Structures are given as structure tokens and as C-alpha cells.
Amino acid sequence: MSGPEAGWSQSDRALAAGKLVLAWVALLWLLEVVDAATGHVLDGFGITPRDSSELVDVAPAAFIHFGFGHLAANTVPLLVLGFLAALAGLRRFLLVCALIILVDGLGVWLMAPAHTNTAGASGVIFGFFGFLLVTGFVERRPLGVLAGILVAAVWGGSILSGLVPTQTGVSWQGHLLGLLAGVAAAFVFRRPAEAPGSARRGP
Template sequence: MVRTDSWRDAALVTGAFVALLWVLEVVDSATGHPLDAYGVQPRTEEGLVGVLVAPLLHFGFDHLVSNTIPVAVLGFLALVTGIARGLLATAIIWVVGGLGVWVFAGSQTNHAGASVLVFGWIVYLVVRGFLTGRTAEILIGVAVFLLYSGALLGVLPGQPGVSWQGHLFGALGGALAARLTSGRRET
């Protein structure tokens, strides 16, 4: 069962994260978009900085708007059954997604945006529900699958200007995070 304080805490952390995304984009836009240069730039030293900061950055307000509701919904759901576990899962998704892009994406490209987290959280929530076997987490996983499974086509190449690599490696990070945080051990 999910406790009332878990809902409150998950909402506060998620709300603060969404607010941070918006503050960063306002600052970036007001100063001529200098933060855009800090996305993941594959196989470059300066691009490694992007592994740490790219999910916080967006290439304009349209980009941020398209990520805001999924970040709010999925981020909340990732945290509501345990803040520490949800933050650990987010860190795994963040690093696996960023490093995957850094290693495998095309040269001379720049990748940023919270969609790496969105795709990671989708897979994390679906897989985790089935790994734990807990009713609340299964229900969350089923709901996420029903609402967001169509988005998973975003892991395939094809839409210009969209980092399918970020989506793919975010999703893989979500699967890994679910496995590492499920609490079940194979015998």
C-alpha cells in the first residue's frame, strides 16, 4: 500500500524537478541559449558533461513543453512507492541513458532533454511491477503500459531531430533500474 506521506513527498520532489527544468529553460532562453551546448556530444571530452546535465536541458520551450507532463506523471509514479528507490532508479536511467548516447550516437550531434528519463521511467515502472509482484506496483505498471506503450516506438530511428538513442538507452536504463531495485533475488 502507498502511504499518504509518500504521495506528498513524491509530488514535492517531482514538482521541484519540473520547476528546475523550467527555471533552467527560462535562464537559457533569456541568455541566448548558451546551456544548449552542454548536451551529450558523443565521444568528445566536453560531451561527457552532458551525461550529467543533458536531462535538465531542453532545446527551447516546445521541447520542454512536450516533456513536462510525462516527467510530472512518470517521475511521480517512480517516486511514490519509495523516494530513495525512485531516485536510485532515476540515477541509473540518467547515467545509462547518457553514456549510451555518448558511446553510440552519431558524431557531431548534441543530445539533451528529459525524454531519456521519460523512456526510462516507462520501462522501469512496467518491468518493476512484474518483478516485485506487489499489487500497487503491478497496477502502476499496467496503467503506464496502457498510457505510454505507444511512445516506446520512439526508441526506433526515423524522426529527424529526435534522439532515438536517448530514448533507447533511457529505456534500457529503466529495465536495468527495475532489475537492480526490485528486491527479488534469483535462487
């Protein structure tokens, strides 16, 4: 790893990852408070499909929720999966997030049913799940493989249920596209496999 994170210890990386993900979730809750206080004006930043004027909402839609219940349902998985994804490095994490948000948002814009409004962080959550599920195998890192297995064991059931296209009011398209984008991010932003016996940098 190059850049300012190269000399960080594991505890440094964990602390930075925790701060970043907590700040992200705090921002989502602040935005929902603003949304509630303004009569849900921020709901307009959701994605209405195949309307060219809605392309500007592709990224903002991932930060908007339709009520506190919607946000509460996303908070714990976003905290846990986001933290695990960020442990590999903040720069990489931000690139992974950007790819997931853009691919998921554009896909929803193209594929969602007409006259719908889609928003929320669930596509990003599914993206983190896909990223964590395969990145250890892609990079041939035993700890990453173990993390993927644990993530699948804990979250796999709820992830699969979120892909069922018959659920009312649930964007299975956004969930599926987020999952695929996360898997793609594991390949696009993969790190070189560590050579056996290679020295680690940092304290």
C-alpha cells in the same frame, strides 16, 4: 523499508513524491528561462558524442532542453511517470534516476551520430516507463503489476513511436537506452516481495 520513510503513511509518500517531482519540473522550466535569456548558452551542456571533454555533460544534459516546446512536450509525462516512480520511496527513486541518467547519457555519448547535440529529459521519461512497466512483475506486487499495465496502456503507443530510428531530430538512441536503463533499475533496486499476510509498518 528502512530509514526516515519507514513510518510514512501512503499519503505522506504521495505528498513527498509530488513535491519532489514538481520541484524537478520547476527547475527544468527555470533552466529553460535562463537558457532563453542568455541566448541559449545552456544548450552547450548537451552531449556531443565521442568527445572526451563532453563526458562532464552526461548528467547535466538530462536537465537541458532545446526550447520551451521541447520542454513542454516532456513536462506531463515527466510529472506523471516521475510521480508514480517516486511513490515507492524517495531514496530508491533518486537511485533509479541516477542510474537512468548515467546509463542513458553514456550510451548517447557512445552511440549518437557524429556532430549531434543531445539533451532533454526524454531519456529519463523512457527510463521511468521501463521501470514502471516491469517493477511490479520483478517484485511480484499486484499493485505494481496493475500500474505497469495502466502505464503501458496510456503511454505505450508514444513510447514505441519514440523508438523509431527514422524520426528527424529525435534521439531514438537516448530513448532506447533510457528504456533499457529503467528496466535494469527495476532489477538492480528491486525490493523483496512481501510475504502473504505480512504486517505493514506505519500508521
